[in-house]
Amino acid sequence: MAKTVTYDFNVGWVTAQPDGFSRPTIGINGQWPIPPITAAVGDKVIVNVHNDLGNQTTSLHFHGLYQNGTTHMDGPVGASQCSIPIGASFVYEFQIDQPGTYWYHSHDSGQYPDGLRGPLIISDPDSPYKDQYDEEIVLTLSDWYHDQMPGLLSWFISYANPTGAEPVPDSALMNETQDLKMNVEPGKTYMFRIINIGAFAAQYLWFEGHTMRVVEVDGIYTEEADANMIYLTAAQRYSVLVTTYNETSANFAIVGSMDLDLFDVVPENLNPNVTGWLVYDEAAPLPTPAFTESFEPFDDFTLIPYDREPIFDTVDYSFNLDVKMGNLGDGANYAWFNNHTYVPPKVPTLYSALTSGNMATDAAIYGEHTIPFILEKNNVVEIVLNNMDAGKHPFHLHGHAFQTVVRSAEEAGVYVNNETFPEFPMRRDTVMARPNGNIVLRFRADNPGIWLFHCHIEWHVASGLVATMIEAPLELQQQLSLAQSPYASPNASALAIPTSHVQACTQQGIPIAGNAAGNTEDLSNLNGENIPPAPLPAGFEAKGIVALVFSAVAAFAGMAVIGWYGALEEVQGCWDKVGL
Numbered sequence: 340m341a342k343t344v345t346y347d348f349n350v351g352w353v354t355a356q357p358d359g360f361s362r363p364t365i366g367i368n369g370q371w372p373i374p375p376i377t378a379a380v381g382d383k384v385i386v387n388v389h390n391d392l393g394n395q396t397t398s399l400h401f402h403g404l405y406q407n408g409t410t411h412m413d414g415p416v417g418a419s420q421c422s423i424p425i426g427a428s429f430v431y432e433f434q435i436d437q438p439g440t441y442w443y444h445s446h447d448s449g450q451y452p453d454g455l456r457g458p459l460i461i462s463d464p465d466s467p468y469k470d471q472y473d474e475e476i477v478l479t480l481s482d483w484y485h486d487q488m489p490g491l492l493s494w495f496i497s498y499a500n501p502t503g504a505e506p507v508p509d510s511a512l513m514n515e516t517q518d519l520k521m522n523v524e525p526g527k528t529y530m531f532r533i534i535n536i537g538a539f540a541a542q543y544l545w546f547e548g549h550t551m552r553v554v555e556v557d558g559i560y561t562e563e564a565d566a567n568m569i570y571l572t573a574a575q576r577y578s579v580l581v582t583t584y585n586e587t588s589a590n591f592a593i594v595g596s597m598d599l600d601l602f603d604v605v606p607e608n609l610n611p612n613v614t615g616w617l618v619y620d621e622a623a624p625l626p627t628p629a630f631t632e633s634f635e636p637f638d639d640f641t642l643i644p645y646d647r648e649p650i651f652d653t654v655d656y657s658f659n660l661d662v663k664m665g666n667l668g669d670g671a672n673y674a675w676f677n678n679h680t681y682v683p684p685k686v687p688t689l690y691s692a693l694t695s696g697n698m699a700t701d702a703a704i705y706g707e708h709t710i711p712f713i714l715e716k717n718n719v720v721e722i723v724l725n726n727m728d729a730g731k732h733p734f735h736l737h738g739h740a741f742q743t744v745v746r747s748a749e750e751a752g753v754y755v756n757n758e759t760f761p762e763f764p765m766r767r768d769t770v771m772a773r774p775n776g777n778i779v780l781r782f783r784a785d786n787p788g789i790w791l792f793h794c795h796i797e798w799h800v801a802s803g804l805v806a807t808m809i810e811a812p813l814e815l816q817q818q819l820s821l822a823q824s825p826y827a828s829p830n831a832s833a834l835a836i837p838t839s840h841v842q843a844c845t846q847q848g849i850p851i852a853g854n855a856a857g858n859t860e861d862l863s864n865l866n867g868e869n870i871p872p873a874p875l876p877a878g879f880e881a882k883g884i885v886a887l888v889f890s891a892v893a894a895f896a897g898m899a900v901i902g903w904y905g906a907l908e909e910v911q912g913c914w915d916k917v918g919l
Contacts, residue, residue, distance in 0.1 A: 341381035346374075348399075350455065351391035358510040358517055360485050364454035365392065365445075372515040373457040375477065376401075376443055378435050380463050386431040388423060395489075396422035396847075399431060400446035401459055402574060403558050403768050405738055408818055409433045410689060410788025411836055413737055415446040417683030418789050418807060421844035422447045429839045438463030439558025440532040440576040442479075449801045452538035453488050456481070460532060461558075467645055468554050472530040472580055476521060480544065480571060480595045480613070482508035482537040492801055496671045503664055503672030504603040505798040508540055511597050511613035519615030520625075521593070528582045530554070535571040538797040540597040541731070541771070543634050544569050546617065547592045547626075551579035553642065557767035559740055560645035566637035570598070572733030574769045574795040583619070591617045592628040601731060601796075640746050642765040650744060650764050651781045655718035660792075660806060661753075662726045662772070668873040673802045674794070680803030681793075682708040682869045684855035687844070689789045692812045693819060693836075694826035694852040695862055699812035704862045706855030708870060709807045714784040716811035722780045722792070725753040726772040732799065735769040736782070738790035738810070743770050745779035753777060769795055787811035787818055803871070826852040826859050 353366035367373040378384050390397050400414030412433045416422045423429040441459040444451035458477050463469070484491065484506065491506045513519045523529065531551075535542060545551075545568040553564045555578035569577055593615040599605050616625050663675045673680040684691065684706050692699045705711040714720055722741075726732055742764035745754065754777040764781075772778045793805040820833035823841045844851050853859035856868035 341379075341383070343383045343385060344378045345385045345387070346376060347387045349389045349391050350397055352393070355454065357512050357515050358483055360509070362485055363487065365450070366454060371454050373455065375458040375460060377460045377462070380435055380438050380461060380465075382435045384431075384433055384435060387428065388431065389428045390423045390425055393425060395450065396424055396447055397445055397450060397455065398422055398447040399443055401431075401433070401441065401443045402735075403439065403441035403576070404433065404435075404459075405437060405786055406433055406788065407436060407786050408834065410738065410790070410815070411819060411840060413788070413790070415737070415791050416448070417687055418791050419689045420687055420840055421847060421849050423843055424846045427843060427846060429843055430837055432837075435461055437461065437558055438466065439555060440534060440578050441558060442534050442536050442576070444536065449488050449492050449797050452482075452484060452797055456536045458532070458534055467560055468530070468580070472528040474527065475530045475532060478531050478533045479514050480533065480535045480537065480542045481512045481515060482540040482597060483510045483512050484538075485509045495798055496673070496802055498670030501666055501670055501672055502603070503802065505539055505601075505796070507602045507604065507606060507609065508537075508597065509609075511540065511542065511595055511611060513593070513595055513613045513615045517613055519593070520618050521615060522618045522621070523583050525583050525587065525619060526585045528580055531579050531581060533569075533571065533577045533579065535573055535575050537573045539573060540601060541570060541572040541733070542598065543596045543636055544571060545594055546581055547594065547628060549581050549583075549591060549617070551581055553637065554578050554580055556639060556642060556765070557740060557769060559766045561765075562643045562645055564637070564642060568634065568636045570636035572731075572769060572771045572795065573797075574733060574735050575767070583617070587619050588623055590619055590623050590625055592626055593617060594628045596631075596634070598731070639767075640743060640765055643763045644766050647763045648742075648766065650742060650760055650762060651719045651783065653719060654721040654781065656714065657721035657723060658712060660722060660724045662724065662728050662732060662804065664728050666875055667871060668875055671872070673871065674799045674804035676710050676804065676806050679707060679710050680871050681710055681805035682803070682871050684709055685857045685867070685869055686850050686853055686855060688807055688809065688855075690821060690824070690851045691854055692789060692809060692815055693821040694824050694859070695854065696828060697813070698862050699809070699816065701862075702809070703865075704854040705807065705809060706865055706868045708868070709855060710805065711807045711809055713812070714808055714810040716784060716787065716814050718784045720782055720784050723754050723777065724772055724780070725777045726775060727753075729774050731771055731774060732804070733769050733771045733795045734778070734792065735795045736780070736790065736792045736808075738786050738788050738808070739782045740766045740768045741770075741780040741782040742766055743778065744781055745777065746770065747773065747776040747778070749773040749776050751776045754779060784810050787815040821851065824852040
């Protein structure tokens, strides 16, 4: 029977040392790891959040939940809400209509790698696999940093890092710890719900001596498929069935290994692996994992959804997203879709859609720097993504799962419409584009709302690899009402934006009406909108930035009395001389 599940979360600082290094960490109700959210299909979930951090705003995103009819509960700051101010409270409330393995995390200012991330599990009494396992076990994989995100982000997006090298994690974690032990019984089948809640690192995962049977990815049931090793990008999830031996006196290692291809430089002291164990016998030794010569993970592109939804063979709206990285005039490295880097608008995009009347269908009012696309209701939408970068990128779509109809090999170049499509494409909400390769995704625009599409490497969200889907905005105005604004169309039958959401904006002086610039009188006037740094000066190439930075720093390398930050001051002085 459906029920209401309520969580009261006080978000604040705690101290944690999951890998032995003690550091401030964002916890909930004085604890970390933070508690899982659990519910069943048909339940209503209410999450009451109080921001007790004292020095940061926050938000929560419920990753993978479609939020049908409740786009205002999705959580990304700047898209569907304002951040939750320090000392303020905020209510999330939504209906659960999908089963599966999900997670929740902050979607504000690159915050979640500091600890605000945890499992979200939706049980299903009608699961096609409910009679094939004895017990469920949640297993998270993650990367961990010893430094806090504000400082890391300040360095990452700066003239001191012109190549855009992402900070490398200090360690890998399993269930937010190391040396994890999981007691199992002989002759039983366990369903492991595996979630990569990391900020950056994808991980290979395998159970020594045991075969996994994949039955779900990202909330989508699949036809059963055997796998000896799986690969999870940041934000991806798998459910796998593992059957234990009938008789054994041995224990077996569970190994997670970070994908070192993602790191520009691998520190000498980095241990990329994290090990846990299936413990059959507590008196038996815990074995050291066997050496692995090569990684050969299961290819998730071959998965077939359990419902065998056929490919959307007729596309109503197709557009390209070309991924590039490069420098702007402040010397920092940014990420671009179609030569634009995302900048949050002055007015949350949802509130612009609700207060712009018939002009809500005009992409221009949302500002070019939100990289907006207007989707008509029930159209089949195709995203052709060309990864013109040498790195791997896991792309996530809010509000939907998509059919993955093409995923090219590495170095395949741009998509040229020469692929044979699968009859029943794999569906999920996060998929990896290979280096200098391409992916083609299709979904039906049947969920009016504001939905971000972005790389789920948190460094790349911060550097602008984000686009905005404005889906069926006129229908959205019939679903939601922003009664607190005189510019919103009155609709007594619509669901009202809660007062706590509006107060989150007004307490910070953020407007709740108008276009991306906050203009309510002339929606076509975007003067004053938030913009990215200017382009590089003419004739000044990105490689010159690297030379400038390192020549300035090298000038002080032999002077012990001058620290790194002093050197950076000299770099800024050089920067000023060239007009940057």
